Amino acid sequence: MNKKIFETLEYQKVKDKLKPYLTSDNGKQELANLEPMVNQDQIQRALTETLDGADAYRLKGGIPIARLANISPQMKRLEIGATLSGLELSQVTKMLRTTQDVLNFFKKLQEEKIEFRTLYTTVDKLQALPEISKRLMKSIEGDGHITNEASDKLFGIRNRISSTESEIRAKMDGYTRGKDAKYLSDSIITMRDGRYVIPVMAQYRSHFGGVVHDQSASGQTMYIEPQAVMELNNRLRQNQVEEKTEEERILTELSESLIPYREDLLNNAKILGHLDFINAKARYAAEIKATEPTISEQNQVHFRQARHPLVDPKKIVPNDIDLGEDYKALIITGPNTGGKTITLKTFGLLQLMAQSGLFIPVSENSQMGIFTEIFADIGDEQSIEQNLSTFSSHMDNIVKILDQIDERSLVLFDELGGGTDPKEGAALAIAILDRVGSSGSYVMATTHYPELKAYGYNRPETMNASMEFDTESLEPTYKLLVGIPGSSNAFDIATRLGIEPGVIMQARSLIDQDSQDLSAMIADLSARQKEAADRAAKLKVEVAEAESLHKDLANEYQKLRNSKDQYLEKAKLEANKLVEDTEEKTDVIIKRLRKMEMQGGAAIKENQLIDSKSELNALHQAPNLKKNRVLQRAKAKQALKPNDDVMVTSYGQRGSLLRQTDKKHWEVQMGIIKMKVPTDEIEKLAPEKEQPQKNHTTIRRSSSSVKPTLDLRGKRYEEAMTEVDRYVDSALLAGYPMVTIVHGKGTGALRKGITEYLQRNRQVKHFEYAAPNAGGNGATVVQFK
Template identity: 45%
Template sequence: MMERVCRVLEYDKMKEQLMPYAGSSLGKQRVSELMPSLDFTHIQKEQKKTAEASKVVRLKGQAPLGGLRDIRASIKRTEIGGSLNAHELLDISSTIYASRRFKTFVETMVEDEIELSILPEMVAEIVPLTDLQREIDQAIDENGHVLDSASPALRTIRQQIRSHESAVKSKLESITRSSSGRKMLSDAIVTIRNDRYVIPVKAEYRGHYGGIVHDQSSSGATLFVEPENVVQINNQLREARTKEKYEVERILVELSGKVSEFTGELSVIVATMTEVDFMFAKATYAAAMKATEPNLNEDGVVSMKKARHPLISKDDIVPIDIELGDRFTSLIITGPNTGGKTVTLKTLGLLTLMVQSGLHIPVEDGSTAAVFQKIFADIGDEQSIEQSLSTFSSHMTNIVSIMEQVDFQSLVLFDELGAGTDPTEGAALAMSILDHVYRVGARVIATTHYSELKGYAYNREGVMNASVEFDVETLRPTYRLLIGVPGRSNAFAISKRLGLRDAIIDEAKGYVSEDSNKVEKMISSLEDSRKQAELDHEEAKKLRAEAEQLHRDLQEKMEELDENRDRLLQSAEDKAAKYVKKAQEEAEQIIAELRERQKNNPAIKDHELIDARKRLSEAEPNLVKKKAPKPKLPKPKIDKLIPGDEVKVISFDQKGHIVDKVNDKEYYVQLGMMKMKVKKDDILYLNRPKAVETKALSNVRGRNAHVKTELDLRGERFENAMLDVEKYLDDAVLAGYHQVSIIHGKGTGALRKGVQELLNSHPNVAETRLGSAGEGGSGVTVAKLK
């Protein structure tokens, strides 16, 4: 909640104003992390720090804080044995110097009998580290270059370097000045390539000087040659420079080691100077906006005199007096738009956040500010398109959150409370919300357009009216807050000032005074409106009921479809799993029997067992089987197969009977307890019982549609399912079936119970049973027909 309030009251913009007054990156980071505190003691201490820094600024103009660097990373690296470069060591020296200079500055002020209490305690913790600073400064110059005086060895090495450089330059310059040199060189200069001194030789004279070619021009016409007579000197120079590099690294490592001995003291310096920089940033900011230290209390009493919003230009701001928490705890500000009501809320809110952040505020001396444990603000239009919330809904969502958290230590700021809805309801809701906030003891300021709230303020103890003054002559608000005076709409005066005719204004005034004469007409109009509203309400209720019923029907249908889908999928999975398991069990049992026979009959070979296992594994109910050459089968003795025909499935070498026809090329065949789809070419016709032939003939003569040996009721409603079963039994009897299967699924069991009751009472049913594991289990009822 605090983050939201800071955003609404533009707290971050205030911090952006404060940021430039920090003198170092450490101070700026401290500003960026600044947040209001809820600890009264801590806030008092921070206010005193700002006050003491402000006193120094007032007396001395500014404190000497230049040179402070962020050396925290360098300190950590030396703690773990790391080495610092020259610039990092310079930053440490600069920070030590800044802390020493500021320490001396404070001590001098104390000697001058300037009363300070906080700064002397802070600088007392700073250890000067003069020796460390001196060693760094003697070894490294201000540009980060290690000086010759850093060590005797480095001085000797650099003298050798200068001697070698002078010698090689002298030899090369003699070449460039010679007459032959002017002929053979592209230019009479000495330059460097690969850290070695060379001269630019024309390509045609490459061999004249001997030595080493280090580079050539882009055109190839010039070669950069190290003549043979300077190679030795250049080698010596390079060797000296290598020694210089190692000596410089040794010096830096040595200095880093000395820094590591004072990491604790350096950390204290950084922490102290960061806080000092932050203190003086607050003090300088306060001086820039003419801010003062307020009197603090925890009693919710606010008395800000000539308060100014820090984000409004000095040329545009009009100071206001804000009072709250003493004579009254609720302030209701009424008046027209653009009058400055919202600015009043934001001024109080932002100044309170600043006080609780340890900042001085732009008010007159003697002003009082309260420290609140919770600050709430509902200000501005936060309508959310993404969340489809209206202005009223958005505000109410925020207000609901406020109502759940507000207590007697809270400051609540409401902007246009109750706006965005019906004025009568909005005003009533606003009064109820204000009553609740008042009862819990919170301090509240609310702005509103509703004239009803003017009367509310008069009729409630502890509630005060206020308004923002409006100048009718200039048609502009003066932005002065008038406590105790309710706001006026000024509609007639403004209209007259804008040129509206007096006759129209007088007539309007007459309407206001003659309202009582129109009560009857208003009541009649309201009655007509009420009746029409009732008719519209009934029509809306009817349409809503129809829509809800349609929604329920669609929802039930969707649930039913989902249930049927899930049931079918589960049934298919169960069947597949059972078939596979049964086939595997039968295969293993047969293999076991064959192995037992092998013990008694050695004539049975292992390859026969393997062949048997393979043949049995092929008996698993797979939808896709490997194609194998099939023997040419004799044609059936009849034209087409019908349910009941006894047949043999060649690939399984199993006998069974036709159950149903899939298409002209495939049939459903019952093999023991398994029903399988088999291609016509894999079926050998064996026999057609006379009863089947007779009933088939009857079926052909008397019926137009073929009857299956099973009826699937899944997904049917109960009443429809019972009718389907009765009709199906009649068809099955006419088809001459001895046995049929009714698939009702498992579900709740209601459909199964109804099917079994109907079958048991049917005259053509001999007996019933639940399906076996291979037939669908309790989801199927098998009926034997008479």
């Protein structure tokens, strides 16, 4: 694509907006090489990568790419056998560390089942190289410094250096702090030529012996290495040389270890740079609130609510811009400062961005085309050097454009035919537009010429448009009106500004009737179009509200149906659970009865056991049954009435119903005891058949089901007293001679209530507080008669 269009539409400024988001040299290089593409598959892949990057940025804040230098020069040096410096190796190390971070990042995303369209495939091409990474990270720090762990020998050398330096400083401290300090010009230790020295006043230079390495500018201070530390300095210097030699050996060894992996390292750096570039595209898209356009195979462009990316969003008025479906030429007319040129530039720049794989500032469901070339003739290009006027300069540019256009070209003309005689300029503009149309190119042009206002009505695939102007406020609205040619509104503006009515009338009389009719027609069309647009906008809002309401109602209705089904299923499951619990209790009772019979108790007929078991089994239903008739019949059979034989489940005792005391309780005769029992603890039994006279054995509830101790701590008074009443009856039936009731000390109200109850109960023989080591007055021991 021609380079001039990039300058005309300020494409480079858009690229500059991405730079702050890049952290790698390879990413910056990829941005520098970015240009619009013309291959649909390449464009789609680039847009899809941007979409993946936007998802990663939205979900995780972006792909973790560190600041990476370009390692290509290092790899070229390795190719010729050179040794890399510590800093160069640290740059390779950082790239490998980032590689591992990126691999871990995407591995975690895969574990979280986050889907991407292209990124996983791209990341799979990275090579972790764990052994090389581990060796480098162990040996090289971020600033290129070689660590002590790089080799055992280096570690030993540096220890010797540290020890020697400590000895030197200890001796030197004796000079700076001892009796010899008076011979020094300053009590400090410094270095000259890599050796430790002290600043001695010139007149005492011979006091310390040794070697003079330097002197001050005035000559009053000599920097002397005392004789006493010369041997230590020599040893230090020797160790430093050994350190340097060992460091060079380590760097050579590390560099040689990278040679077999040169291609892998370069490939990793390239992929990381590409991921960095994807990150930048995603972050810039978020900044300008851009979206992904779909690609039209028919080359039909539909930009919805398009905005110029370089203009402050608070100042720009978004517009719908279409080209290619109903018309391939759009002629925008109207006065200056109405927004014609910015609309032209917006359309062209957004198309360049989209073809570069960038998201563009448009609404959802926008559509882009693909143009092999985009040409533009915009602005004043007067050239003094070439002695060309504005008109000549435009014509020179247009000639070059007409020589290159074809059916896949987009041409943008600003003020076509301007800069010359209006009549001739208008005729030339019409001829140029016809020439562009004959080549099949797409064109968008702006003009002042009234002759072009009717152009769209007379040419196929051509549409008029204008920028809306508010005649009340005398200001442009910057709204694009498609289908309506523009009007200068000169007379209206002049009238509102105070020009005398007579002058306005004379001016109107000077223009021909056709022009007046055309202006009237445009004004009428503008008014009708605005009315229709306002009505459409109102209807759109109402339809959206209606659709939203309908959607909410549908959702609530579905939730209601779902809730109903869920509650029914839950109720049935709870009913089944209750039946299952009852079956378990029944099985316990039956086993106990059989055990008693085997031990010589009263005979219990098997058919009674089977009948009871069948009744309980009949209560069970499948959760998906809509009407449980079995449960209803079983419930009817369980209806209670006086004199029915029943099982009191809470005591495990058989009894006979006397009377119903209220809706939830019955009075039950169990042996010699009459009790008030809740209805839900009563199960109806089949009546016992008369048995032959035998030795009867009283069946008592196993004492294992009644504990010898009742703990009432933490319970309310009424609840506790009811439980005491039941517990005493159960203990009597179980045959306990003695029980313990733990009531705690508290306020004493519960203890007093239990004492009064035990005093009234005729079955209680004696009661007293427990022993001090068994609860004292927090528990009461009860003996039965």
